[in-house]
Amino acid sequence: MSTEQETSEAQVETETAETVNEEQAHTEVGVHEYTLDELKQELAEAKQKAQENWDKTLRIQAEMENLKKRTQKDLEDAHKFALTSFAKELLSVLDSLVLGLQAATGDSAEVKKFREGSELTIKQFESVLAKFNIVVIDPLGQAFNAEHHQAMMMQVIDGAEPNTVVNVFQKGYLLNGRLLRPAMVVVAKAADGKQA
Numbered sequence: 001m002s003t004e005q006e007t008s009e010a011q012v013e014t015e016t017a018e019t020v021n022e023e024q025a026h027t028e029v030g031v032h033e034y035t036l037d038e039l040k041q042e043l044a045e046a047k048q049k050a051q052e053n054w055d056k057t058l059r060i061q062a063e064m065e066n067l068k069k070r071t072q073k074d075l076e077d078a079h080k081f082a083l084t085s086f087a088k089e090l091l092s093v094l095d096s097l098v099l100g101l102q103a104a105t106g107d108s109a110e111v112k113k114f115r116e117g118s119e120l121t122i123k124q125f126e127s128v129l130a131k132f133n134i135v136v137i138d139p140l141g142q143a144f145n146a147e148h149h150q151a152m153m154m155q156v157i158d159g160a161e162p163n164t165v166v167n168v169f170q171k172g173y174l175l176n177g178r179l180l181r182p183a184m185v186v187v188a189k190a191a192d193g194k195q196a
Contacts, residue, residue, distance in 0.1 A: 090129070100118060101122065134173055137171060137182075142165055144165055148174070149183045155188060163188065164188050165185045168184070
C-alpha cells in the first residue's frame, strides 16, 4: 500500500471514530422526557417562587413609601422647628426686658420714658415672636397643665380653686404647637383637711 492510501484510510477511521463518539455522546446524555406530574410540580414551584418575589416587591415598595413619608415629615419638622434654639435665646432677652420694666419704679420723667420705651420694645418682641408662630403661655387663673406648666410651688390660697395657677413667675412659649419653654407657676392647693 502506498503512503497516500494509508493516510486516507487513517483519516476515514478517525472520522468514523469521531462520528461514533458523537452519537454515543448524544445517547449518553439522553433527552429526559418530563411526566405530567413533574411538569405540574415544577409549575407549582415556579408559581410559589413568583408569589414570594411579588410579596417581596410589595414589601419593599411599602417600605420605600414609608421612608418617603418619614423623610418628608422630618424635613417639614426641620423647617418648622429650625428656630427652636434661636427662639430660646431671644426669650431670655425678652425676660430681661420684662424684669427691667418691673424694676423701673418711680414717677420721674426719665423713668416714665424708660418704661414707655421698654413697653414698646416688648410689644415689638412679642409681634416678631407671633410672626414666627411662637405663642405665649400665660396660664394665670387656668387649671394646672403639667405639659405646659412647671409648678414652682403650691400654696393654700383662700378663694382659689385647688389645682389652678395663682401666680406666673415666667411665661411659657410654644413654637408651632411644640413646647419651647414651660410657664413657671404657683399652683393653689386645698387647705389641710379639705379634698381637692
